[in-house]
Amino acid sequence: MSDVYVLGIDMMKFGRFPSMTVPELGARAALMALDDAGLTIMQMESMYCANLGQANGMVGQRILREIGQTGIPVVNCANACASGATAFREAWMSIKAGLFDLVLAVGVEQMGRGLLGGGGSNGISTEGLLGSGTMPAVFAEAGMEHSRKYGTSLEQFAKVSVKNHHHSTMNPKAMYQYETPLDTVMNAEMIAYPNTKLMCSVNVDGAAAAVLGSERKARELGLSRAVRVRASALTSDEWQERDLVMPDINTCTRSAAKKSYEMAGVGPRDLDLVELHDCFATAEILHYENLGLCRDGEGGKMIDAGDTVLGGRIPVNVSGGLLSKGHPLGATGIANIYEVSMHLRGEAGKRQVDGARMGLAHVFGLGSACAIHILERVTQ
Amino acid sequence: MSEKRATTGPLPVVPFLKIPDDGEAYLEGCLCTRCDAIFLGQRSVCSKCGARDQMETRRLSNEGTLYTYSIVHRSFPGVAVPYVSAIVDLEGGGTVKGNLIDVDPNPTKLAFGMPVRVTYKDALGRKDCDGNSYLSYFFQPRSQSPRGSR
Numbered sequence: 001m002s003d004v005y006v007l008g009i010d011m012m013k014f015g016r017f018p019s020m021t022v023p024e025l026g027a028r029a030a031l032m033a034l035d036d037a038g039l040t041i042m043q044m045e046s047m048y049c050a051n052l053g054q055a056n057g058m059v060g061q062r063i064l065r066e067i068g069q070t071g072i073p074v075v076n077c078a079n080a081c082a083s084g085a086t087a088f089r090e091a092w093m094s095i096k097a098g099l100f101d102l103v104l105a106v107g108v109e110q111m112g113r114g115l116l117g118g119g120g121s122n123g124i125s126t127e128g129l130l131g132s133g134t135m136p137a138v139f140a141e142a143g144m145e146h147s148r149k150y151g152t153s154l155e156q157f158a159k160v161s162v163k164n165h166h167h168s169t170m171n172p173k174a175m176y177q178y179e180t181p182l183d184t185v186m187n188a189e190m191i192a193y194p195n196t197k198l199m200c201s202v203n204v205d206g207a208a209a210a211v212l213g214s215e216r217k218a219r220e221l222g223l224s225r226a227v228r229v230r231a232s233a234l235t236s237d238e239w240q241e242r243d244l245v246m247p248d249i250n251t252c253t254r255s256a257a258k259k260s261y262e263m264a265g266v267g268p269r270d271l272d273l274v275e276l277h278d279c280f281a282t283a284e285i286l287h288y289e290n291l292g293l294c295r296d297g298e299g300g301k302m303i304d305a306g307d308t309v310l311g312g313r314i315p316v317n318v319s320g321g322l323l324s325k326g327h328p329l330g331a332t333g334i335a336n337i338y339e340v341s342m343h344l345r346g347e348a349g350k351r352q353v354d355g356a357r358m359g360l361a362h363v364f365g366l367g368s369a370c371a372i373h374i375l376e377r378v379t380q
Numbered sequence: 381m382s383e384k385r386a387t388t389g390p391l392p393v394v395p396f397l398k399i400p401d402d403g404e405a406y407l408e409g410c411l412c413t414r415c416d417a418i419f420l421g422q423r424s425v426c427s428k429c430g431a432r433d434q435m436e437t438r439r440l441s442n443e444g445t446l447y448t449y450s451i452v453h454r455s456f457p458g459v460a461v462p463y464v465s466a467i468v469d470l471e472g473g474g475t476v477k478g479n480l481i482d483v484d485p486n487p488t489k490l491a492f493g494m495p496v497r498v499t500y501k502d503a504l505g506r507k508d509c510d511g512n513s514y515l516s517y518f519f520q521p522r523s524q525s526p527r528g529s530r
Binding site for chain 1: 391393394417418419420427428447448449450451452453454455456459460461463465466467469475476477478479487492503504506507508512514516517
């Protein structure tokens with residue numbers, strides 16, 4: 001079966017844009033991606049759009065109302081924090097199925113500030129009564145499970161945030177560009193132990209978009225900047241004994257990693273960079289192991305050794321990650337693919353991973369959905 | 381399932397908290413007799429093995445151990461912080477999430493595997509829009525059982 005290619009991809013600088021509407025944000029990213037591909041909306045045969053905040057609001061169609069109503073099929077995707085990657089994957093599938101040659105995938109989100117999660121019950125609020133449903137606490141509990149098994153420390157989790165904020169100083173599209181030394185991270189306001197405020201991803205507005213094309217179309221248009229999609233995997237959670245009260249962020253990432261490595265016929269050692277779902281600093285260390293970047297129990301050592309910093313053995317989240325680049329939920333999945341694509345095209349500027357040939361983009365949506373894409377540079 | 385309770389008494393905070401007319405409140409679960417998976421509350425289909433109508437109702441233990449936790453310092457307006465959000469494995473099966481009370485909310489005072497007891501009290505004075513009060517469950521430390529439970 002022929003491959004699918006990313007022919008154009010781009011993202012807005014993440015930030016806060018209260019005066020723009022969700023469709024306006026999405027339209028901006030869509031036009032940027034079309035420009036990157038050298039194509040127009042008139043050539044797109046289908047569109048997949050990811051958004052959570054207005055999941056019932058036909059955001060994809062409203063984006064087309066901004067940039068070109070061509071009557072193509074539009075599917076709106078909501079899959080928690082994996083929504084953007086889900087839209088990308090649906091676009092990939094539609095081309096794999098032979099239905100289309102050129103497809104647009106857009107992810108967009110406009111976020112409020114403050115805590116996500118919690119609340120929600122029939123009679124009274126159970127937040128702070130039956131534990132916490134806030135995202136910082138849920139991912140803290142997952143991190144503490146790792147501490148229980150392997151002795152992972154607050155300092156090790158905090159080092160993730162130091163690294164990712166450092167990376168973001170080299171990414172002009174990140175929400176923040178400043179260094180956060182270890183003591184600053186550890187002494188920041190405690191939100192949900194062990195996650196301090198600087199160990200929580202930033203709520204921002206943003207959008208990212210990609211133009212995917214068939215192999216035939218990629219050859220016709222020229223492959224010089226195309227990126228090959230070597231694998232796409234999407235999983236939901238398998239039954240786990242605690243999962244009714246404690247979302248399992250590990251198992252579905254492990255199964256998606258296994259499927260994607262098998263599909264690509266590669267292993268973790270073949271990767272030159274990884275963008276993974278660091279919604280909280282605790283999550284990143286778990287995902288080192290879930291993605292097979294190190295052995296189980298060695299995630300803490302991996303951050304201590306500097307293996308995942310730019311210039312290290314396997315750089316992780318050189319974009320700055322969700323922790324510093326920002327996390328506009330529906331856009332994140334495509335933004336991660338954008339970052340990997342930039343490196344594979346040698347266009348990542350100061351944060352370029354030298355000679356990057358293959359990269360992995362991972363997102364995890366609580367509830368749960370895990371999406372992984374493995375991308376490869378097209379060698380001429 | 382019909383629920384019997386005094387019309388004037390508190391309502392259960394979750395459907396799997398049972399308040400019998402005569403006796404102590406308890407947590408209820410069900411066991412899949414085909415694959416031994418345990419769930420909170422009642423259901424007819426097992427999400428582990430897919431078996432239908434193979435569930436047996438179980439009264440869950442009031443004793444368990446701390447599996448993992450977070451100490452919550454920032455919550456929504458009106459929620460008292462800090463508090464310990466705890467995931468507790470009950471003896472004999474079942475995992476429940478709730479507040480761990482009567483303990484210093486400090487990581488040096490909390491140990492993975494520490495024995496806890498399920499206790500039942502008013503839901504921190506919270507009432508619904510009809511003025512009903514609720515009975516909730518909490519965890520509190522208990523002395524180490526001779527068996528140990530790590």
